[in-house]
Amino acid sequence: MGTVLDALVKLQSVENNLRAARAKLTRSRRNVIIKENELRTFQKSLQAKQEEIQLTKIQADRLELELKSTEQTLTKYRAALNVAKSNKEYAAILTELNTTKADSSKVENQVLELMKNIDADQAQCDQTKQQIEQAKNDLAEIRKQTEEQAKKYEDEIAQIDHQWQQAARDVPAAALETFKRVAETYDGEAMAEIEIPDNRSGIYTCGGCFMTLTTETANTLMSRDEVLRCPNCTRILYIKQMES
Numbered sequence: 512m513g514t515v516l517d518a519l520v521k522l523q524s525v526e527n528n529l530r531a532a533r534a535k536l537t538r539s540r541r542n543v544i545i546k547e548n549e550l551r552t553f554q555k556s557l558q559a560k561q562e563e564i565q566l567t568k569i570q571a572d573r574l575e576l577e578l579k580s581t582e583q584t585l586t587k588y589r590a591a592l593n594v595a596k597s598n599k600e601y602a603a604i605l606t607e608l609n610t611t612k613a614d615s616s617k618v619e620n621q622v623l624e625l626m627k628n629i630d631a632d633q634a635q636c637d638q639t640k641q642q643i644e645q646a647k648n649d650l651a652e653i654r655k656q657t658e659e660q661a662k663k664y665e666d667e668i669a670q671i672d673h674q675w676q677q678a679a680r681d682v683p684a685a686a687l688e689t690f691k692r693v694a695e696t697y698d699g700e701a702m703a704e705i706e707i708p709d710n711r712s713g714i715y716t717c718g719g720c721f722m723t724l725t726t727e728t729a730n731t732l733m734s735r736d737e738v739l740r741c742p743n744c745t746r747i748l749y750i751k752q753m754e755s
């Protein structure tokens with residue numbers, strides 16, 4: 512390899528380190544986001560449960576009012592029984608009274624059922640509150656850890672970035688522009704090594720996209736220090752020097 516391609520391959524190696532260091536920083540910060548989301552989910556579920564309890568209470572209050580008014584009706588029926596003028600009238604009032612009583616006891620059961628639901632929801636709220644406390648503590652701990660880690664990773668990135676600037680100095684301006692552009696397209700992978708899977712067949716392929724390359728391309732790279740790009744994926748091609 513000539514000096515230009517050699518410098519590009521070195522730059523690629525630093526580029527890989529730089530991307531890896533940046534990825535570590537991103538991953539470390541992602542843990543905080545995951546925990547924040549978990550906390551938010553608990554808070555939302557608590558709020559929904561509390562709203563549900565409010566609605567159930569309103570419903571129970573309404574039924575309690577209904578029971579009070581029924582109680583008044585029953586009192587009226589009992590008074591009417593005492594002043595009934597005939598057996599027939601007495602029997603009719605008694606039937607009304609018993610029907611109203613039966614309906615009222617159904618409503619009473621409904622109220623009991625609602626109260627039971629409220630208790631169960633309340634228990635769930637208490638549990639969610641504990642989970643929220645736990646998640647808050649975890650989040651504070653993870654934030655602290657992440658900040659420490661981030662500082663370390665940022666230092667590492669700054670160091671590699673410095674190496675990158677130095678390696679870039681050895682690459683001619685036009686080649687460097689090409690390198691940067693292709694690196695952006697392929698998540699940092701600007702260079703592709705030409706692969707020779709079978710020497711006898713003489714078929715050369717691009718190590719980036721595995722498309723077949725012409726023998727001429729391979730020959731040019733072996734004899735000249737030139738920036739040649741894969742016609743398919745546009746990566747900068749190079750051939751590793753045979754160990755002699």
Ligand SMILES: [Zn+2]
Pocket residue numbers: 703717718719720721722741742743744745746
């Ligand atoms: Zn290619």
